[in-house]
Amino acid sequence: MHTRPVVATIAGSDSGGGAGLQADLKTFSALGVFGTTIITGLTAQNTRTVTKVLEIPLDFIEAQFDAVCLDLHPTHAKTGMLASGKVVELVLRKIREYNIKLVLDPVMVAKSGSLLVTEDISEQIKKAMKEAIISTPNRYEAEIINKTKINSQDDVIKAAREIYSKYGNVVVKGFNGVDYAIIDGEEIELKGDYISTKNTHGSGDVFSASITAYLALGYKLKDALIRAKKFATMTVKYGLDLGGGYGPVDPFAPIESIVKREEGRNQLENLLWYLESNLNVILKLINDTSKVNVAYMTKYNDVLSLAGGLIKYLDKLKIDGPILNNVNNEITRIMRETPDEKIGILLPFTDKILDAAEKGKIKLNKSGINGDAILRDNMVLIIAKDKDELIRKLKEVAIG
Known part of the structure; x- marks a missing residue:
């Protein structure tokens, strides 16, 4: 009962x-x-x-x-x-x-x-x-x-x-x-x-x-x-x-914030499953020295990301750590610089990404406003409104 x-x-x-x-x-x-x-x-x-x-x-x-x-x-x-x-x-x-x-x-x-x-x-x-x-x-x-x-x-x-x-x-x-x-x-x-x-x-x-x-x-x-x-x-x-x-x-905000975090966790889990299943896409975008990460920011400014990140190991992809909320890391800080709910992946800024920008497949800027990729030193954060849109962008960049 x-x-x-x-x-x-x-x-x-x-x-x-x-x-x-x-x-x-x-x-x-x-x-x-x-x-x-x-x-x-x-x-x-x-x-x-x-x-x-x-x-x-x-x-x-x-x-x-x-x-x-x-x-x-x-x-x-x-x-x-x-x-x-x-x-x-x-x-x-x-x-x-x-x-x-x-x-x-x-x-x-x-x-x-x-x-x-x-x-x-x-x-x-x-x-x-x-x-x-x-x-x-x-x-x-x-x-x-x-x-x-x-x-x-x-x-x-x-x-x-x-x-x-x-x-x-x-x-x-x-x-x-x-x-x-x-x-x-x-x-x-x-x-x-x-x-x-x-x-x-x-x-x-x-x-x-x-x-x-x-x-x-x-x-x-x-x-x-x-x-x-x-x-x-x-x-x-x-x-x-x-x-x-x-x-x-x-009064619904505290409850919806929890719901949104779980929605974000689900989006990231599905994104990681895709990356593990499509190494031909992700391995073209990372190198042996850079640790990349994925994140999801909710409308309540919570940012979920991997505790460690993603690492290229030989011809495999290693996922380091669970998905946690509001970890003090680089991808969390960058995600919070732009408004709205979004999903993103932090990648090394390589010639392949530069080539995609020159061809108009992604728009690079330093703020993320009216663009879909944020430059930070030697890294770039590609953002999208959801997992499917982000995967589409990653495919376009990787395929060239």
Whole structure:
């Protein structure tokens, strides 16, 4: 019997799909937990603004709780938009009733600056924070909770300490990708890459949802927090340029990056099989002294290559080492100098390659832009969009 940990998002709906329960469900699926929903509010929302908020009737929120918890038994839940004080109080009562471990994301302000609540719920949120495993305010929400302005990273740290002293475990999302957490008295600086982008819609939801997922998977709170930070950072780094405002982050990016690496590994394995099976092609392009290599770069800037490379040994081809990801070698460095997903082979720059360039079969340059072969000292990297195109180019160069 196949099963998964069950979690719940207690949140509002984002009609634009980038934040709210939609972002939560995407995150849950990406991390391998089964997500259920208890919808607390509806928003008319896109990447630019929130035009209207509709609170779900309390009896219907409670009915959702009962339907989900009596049958699917979520162990962990996270909150998003809780539009009023009465909704917060109801959520706390039902969390206690079903003994659900809670990650509290005190959603009050959207990235666009629009309010996501119909009234001041800060006092009820503070009560909820005391019962949560951890709360995850952004700095604007931390300002509301602490009633003080946050203008610097030092202010973020002060706010985290103040919140922890009053309400328990907390992580305050700070400046330039640096968050500050306090868990059971331990202070933790969570550093992520600073990413200059406007496409951050839903980043807070993804962060709290990923903490929830990792907890449900059995990770301790500190480990869950560190893993969630890494996951959320990648979703921002590869955020989607959709809409006219703050584009959404992409919870699928961390998973697709793994898929793309495996696709690249498969392409390289098939290329190596071809080279071993067609020595009449590859042996014409290498010599006895040069070690060549093959590589595949994904859209996520991962470069797979042989740990050692390819060596001509008498009239055979010797493959040195397994295919590894992001090895610090020459072919990895050159591949990263050009954009886009590609496959390549690094060869010695011989008269045969020069002859192919003079005949227009390959276009040589130093950047790889608008060309298919990059010169580096006495080596040349022939690149293509896939294995079949690269094989075609190698045949044309080898045959002459």
